[in-house]
């Protein structure tokens with residue numbers, strides 16, 4: 001896939017490179033939010049998201065409802081919980097990194113009584129700990145992060161979903177950093193709400209928060225009566241999301257909806273399963289390359305995602321200087337977050353990114369390390385990346 005000429009290559013964990021047809025859709029004349037073309041694009045986008053998440057088809061009245069909101073992933077997290085918990089009610093947050101803490105903060109902001117179950121960064125919270133925390137807290141809603149973008153670690157969310165189902169607890173999953181690059185299997189796992197955003201593995205620009213909401217979660221919303229937000233109230237969006245031509249709640253970001261539809265055309269042209277396999281292949285190749293450069297991924301192979309890698313930088317190298325040197329080669333890589341900011345860098349390998357982008361990125365990292373005096377041989381990272389790529393779909 002190509003990126004626009006002369007723009008820096010975004011190998012950060014979002015936003016990711018946006019393919020030309022998606023940018024072109026964005027640049028078409030703005031449509032009315034109640035027009036037929038917007039209605040068509042919205043349905044296309046919803047259908048694509050439903051397929052990406054393994055939700056029930058979005059457009060049938062009995063299916064999972066896909067909400068398309070103007071905003072970032074954080075808005076999506078808030079929309080995911082404000083409809084299900086209110087002041088004084090318990091919310092169990094399963095936190096395996098940075099973004100679980102965001103769910104906890106959003107929960108407290110709406111007055112919920114947040115109970116957290118967490119683990120050291122780079123690890124997963126054991127399912128039996130989640131079960132115990134649910135039993136002890138009596139929470140009826142829990143949040144889970146799919147891929148934590150600070151660490152690149154994926155949670156055992158299918159195990160958690162099984163426990164949630166058995167206990168009659170609603171599970172809200174933040175799949176912002178995985179959806180579109182890794183399977184979620186929402187309907188098969190019985191996950192109640194899945195949240196994502198446009199700018200990562202879905203290959204769109206930033207600007208959309210996307211939620212798939214099960215019938216069960218919608219039913220709980222209805223039973224609750226009141227919602228602590230007006231704009232984020234699912235019931236306000238239900239009718240326009242089923243038929244945007246006949247129903248208005250608030251103006252849709254119509255250019256982004258058109259771009260989203262174009263991104264879904266591309267993704268479905270590739271096919272979701274081949275796309276997930278491409279992401280596994282990229283992750284495996286990148287990690288081989290990084291190890292060869294003395295930048296080992298944080299966390300055990302079995303828990304690492306297909307979409308993001310956090311890699312440890314040798315003590316003698318300042319991660320900020322490494323990023324600056326890579327930026328000199330027109331490659332944007334991300335710094336570590338929080339406690340990992342002085343010791344790691346992070347790479348995104350998702351969305352429209354493919355082998356050419358990875359080669360460019362690895363070559364830039366290699367050059368950057370050499371320029372900073374690291375004992376790295378020219379070609380080591382790129383060579384290992386290619387060997388990993390040729391081995392095929394080995395990651396997870």
Ligand code: PMP
Pocket residue numbers: 014072073074075099145147148149174175176177197
């Ligand atoms: N959750 C996860 C897992 C994320 O990676 C991000 C963005 N890095 C967010 C939530 C928040 O999304 P946004 O920055 O679009 O608000």
